[in-house]
Amino acid sequence: MSTAVEEAEKVAGSSDEVVAVKRPVDGETIRELPVADAAEVAATAARLRAAQGEWAELGFAGRREWLERLRDWMLAESERIADIMQAESGKVRADATLEVPYCADAINFYSANAAEFLADETPSAHFPALKVKRLRITRDPVGLVGVISPWNFPLILSLGDAIPALAAGNAVLIKPSELTPLCLMAVIEGWKQIGAPDVLDYVNGFGETGGALVDEADYVQFTGSDKTGRLVLKRAAETLTPVSLELGGKDPALVLRDANVERAANGVAFGGLMNSGQICMSIERVYVERPIYDEFLGKLTEKVEALRQGADGRTYTADVGAMTSPAQTDIVERHVTDAREKGARILTGGRRGDGPGDWYEPTVIADVDHSMDVMRDETFGPVISVMAVEDAEQAVELANDSRYGLSGSIFSGDVKAAERMARRLEMGSCNVNDTLINYNALELPMGGWKTSGIGTRHGRDGIRKFTRTRSILSPRGPELDSEILWYPITPAKRGFFAKVTRFFGGRGLGRFGIERRG
Numbered sequence: 001m002s003t004a005v006e007e008a009e010k011v012a013g014s015s016d017e018v019v020a021v022k023r024p025v026d027g028e029t030i031r032e033l034p035v036a037d038a039a040e041v042a043a044t045a046a047r048l049r050a051a052q053g054e055w056a057e058l059g060f061a062g063r064r065e066w067l068e069r070l071r072d073w074m075l076a077e078s079e080r081i082a083d084i085m086q087a088e089s090g091k092v093r094a095d096a097t098l099e100v101p102y103c104a105d106a107i108n109f110y111s112a113n114a115a116e117f118l119a120d121e122t123p124s125a126h127f128p129a130l131k132v133k134r135l136r137i138t139r140d141p142v143g144l145v146g147v148i149s150p151w152n153f154p155l156i157l158s159l160g161d162a163i164p165a166l167a168a169g170n171a172v173l174i175k176p177s178e179l180t181p182l183c184l185m186a187v188i189e190g191w192k193q194i195g196a197p198d199v200l201d202y203v204n205g206f207g208e209t210g211g212a213l214v215d216e217a218d219y220v221q222f223t224g225s226d227k228t229g230r231l232v233l234k235r236a237a238e239t240l241t242p243v244s245l246e247l248g249g250k251d252p253a254l255v256l257r258d259a260n261v262e263r264a265a266n267g268v269a270f271g272g273l274m275n276s277g278q279i280c281m282s283i284e285r286v287y288v289e290r291p292i293y294d295e296f297l298g299k300l301t302e303k304v305e306a307l308r309q310g311a312d313g314r315t316y317t318a319d320v321g322a323m324t325s326p327a328q329t330d331i332v333e334r335h336v337t338d339a340r341e342k343g344a345r346i347l348t349g350g351r352r353g354d355g356p357g358d359w360y361e362p363t364v365i366a367d368v369d370h371s372m373d374v375m376r377d378e379t380f381g382p383v384i385s386v387m388a389v390e391d392a393e394q395a396v397e398l399a400n401d402s403r404y405g406l407s408g409s410i411f412s413g414d415v416k417a418a419e420r421m422a423r424r425l426e427m428g429s430c431n432v433n434d435t436l437i438n439y440n441a442l443e444l445p446m447g448g449w450k451t452s453g454i455g456t457r458h459g460r461d462g463i464r465k466f467t468r469t470r471s472i473l474s475p476r477g478p479e480l481d482s483e484i485l486w487y488p489i490t491p492a493k494r495g496f497f498a499k500v501t502r503f504f505g506g507r508g509l510g511r512f513g514i515e516r517r518g
């Protein structure tokens, strides 16, 4: 009898389509890769699945060793990996060299904490009659995790999720973005070079390849647009496969009248323009209290005008890079044109580069309002739109007036008041007097409300979601021959049971020191 792997291999093959990877800084094609069709996805999934059992049996200590070897390999190769990433994404050096350190840190974080996050739990029973039982929760890996990733952080948003999934004992198959598959491919070559078990691989392609991966996976970790997220959720519904969706954002910054305006302008410039504004958590909307509006705009414009845009190789001499795709540049151009036509003021930038390649000038737009695309839809480019508000209340109201709810920032001289205000913002994460940095606090869950997603990454739940729980209930001590609820049912037994449940179900619980949680 042939194995699942052999069966899948019989029908495996690549389609005739290719993924043409381009260099955004000049538009040249740098590599063409075969597209994996559904059969190839199935074959690769079956191969990884076949190795997953042994990987799980290695135990966390064994798996940690392989992840730490990968970390060391990546750190040794980090300059080469950044070169590849720059070529396919158009990032400046400063942005491209952030991804390996994040992945190394994620390995260290889960190395230090995963044993605790995955350990059995033994809660004590809340119901007195169950005090004679031992309750235990165990966690098993789900099996094969499918990771579908976007192009803006080609390693952080692919390998970054694979790390906790692998640590939990799963095999992982990644479908990188068709725009930026090369640096992930290089890292997976590294996994193979260090001789690690065959539980991590990639398949290249477009939406159909991603869809085929949804069909094969036991859990889907998707990062991308909300439009595609909906398609993934629908497809996963066919097989009742659980999903985590990390989707788009339209992140606001609220700059209050007591803020350090210099810090706020620096923070917003970085939070809005890092990675050419191509970050789900980019600051795209800024609400500034009127008394400091002009001062803030002046400082922000001055800082943005001073930025250097270009391709800087390994030299760290540019601040803002290229756009990664012409399609995204089209969206940016459309949004800025819409704002201009509706009366907004472009204080700096506002023009697409002449080419070759894909460029858009770092841009500050003032006097925007919520009728404009730049304040409603995800721009995902180097554009910061600023609006005056009468007071902090209006800032909160406008910040919440969005279908997205990923993250945001509050700048204020009163940190406690800002923390209270953060609790009123409809978003998964909020930075006080900072931008973007919550992504590196791996203890904190990171995920979106509303159209920004379902589920979270990072922290305890960022690894637990890749497991299935099993609840085991067993006796703590000697047992009777029968139980009150077991047959035969008699009036005396059921009468006694009714009294007991009324007693424990009501105030009687208090007598046993069991408090109600409010």
Ligand code: NAD
Pocket (backbone or CB within 6 Å): 148, 149, 150, 151, 152, 153, 157, 175, 176, 177, 178, 205, 206, 207, 208, 209, 210, 211, 214, 223, 224, 225, 226, 227, 228, 229, 231, 232, 245, 246, 247, 248, 249, 279, 280, 281, 378, 380, 406, 448, 452, 453
């Ligand atoms: P996208 O949705 O176009 O594509 C994401 C991935 O899904 C790609 O690999 C693509 O090939 C694949 N895909 C496309 N159609 C598919 C289908 N029908 N089934 C399965 N897979 C399919 O997104 P993008 O343009 O690559 O990335 C930009 C988006 O990602 C932005 O909206 C951004 O906000 C979002 N994003 C979110 C986060 C987060 O953590 N919330 C992080 C980064 C980016």
